[in-house]
Amino acid sequence: MLTSKKIAILMGGPGSERQVSLASGKAVLNALLSLGLDAVPVDVTATTFDLPAGTDLCFNLIHGTFGEDGQLQDILDKKGVPYTGARATSSRLAFDKNLAKQAFLKANVPTPRAEIIDCTHGAVLPSFPPPYVVKPPREGSSVGVHIVKTHDEAAAAIAKASIHSKDLLIEEFITGAELTVPIIDDMAYPIVHIIPPDGVYDMATKYPWLSGSPRGSQYICPADLDLETTLAVQAAALAAHRALGIEVYSRVDVMLDSENRPYVLEANTIPGMTETSLLPKSAAAAGLPFPQLCQKIAELSISRHA
Secondary structure, eight states, X not given: OXXXXXXXXXXXXXXXXXXXXXXXXXXXXHHHHHTTOEEEEEEEOSSOOOOOTTOOEEEEOOOSTTTSSSHHHHHHXXXXXXXXXXXXXXXXXXXXXXXXXXXXXXXXXXXXXXXXXXXXXXXXXXXXXXXXXXXXXXXXXXXXXXXXXXXXXHHHHHHHHTTTOSEEEEEEOOOSEEEEEEEETTEEOOOEEEEOTTSOOSHHHHOHHHHOOSOXXXXXXXXXXXXXXXXXXXHHHHHHHHHTTOOSEEEEEEEEXXXXXXXXXXXXSSOOOSTTSHHHHHHHHTTOOHXXXXXXXXXXXXXXXX
């Protein structure tokens, strides 16, 4: 299906995750070239960009703002060029944590208790006590996220987060195992257990090569869980993916508490795609090597657009 197609690898972007996106883009580019496919890199530096003549498919690897929030999808829809992954509507829904939370609740997806607060006129405290997580609703890769463990920490954390957005999501802090579940073609793949060095999975521990952090997170895939728990976590992740209407693929983040109850946090529609990223780790555990993973995503995306 792809042998006669020109594939533009969209990477970089104008947002805060530009360097991570460039790494994903280069990895996918090399993977598709290794399969003998016609793939060309496109470094997107602004919200306006040109595509190579004759582009048949855009492989979208722009994480976070612009690439993952529906803006890029709207542009490509107007150009009439197919692209990988989620379409514009599901991208906007998944990227906005406030809207995604409402969709999870409506679909009875297990998810932490939460409250949206309006900080337009200054920091506002939620109605429930710490511990909780303060999240700007439209940022990726833990940008602006703060864990509040005591009442004394709350006002400062909320004030810092409100720099990114005035409508903040305050979410109950779930203690337990941090997991992520890739969904490809409406099927849950092996679970990845994330073990941050200091218990906090943030930009520094996600991308130590980018932040200069001396210690990165550890990953176990497949996660060491019993069958019943594995199926429950995968079912929760798949329910979240479906509740948001995400096309082709995603990666759903889930917390597992001390009683083995899963709580969905969010779904990522443009997850990291370096060879050491979490979705490729899971695919490899399922017997799908990285080049074939990239090919599968591209082929599914073309079929969905057709």
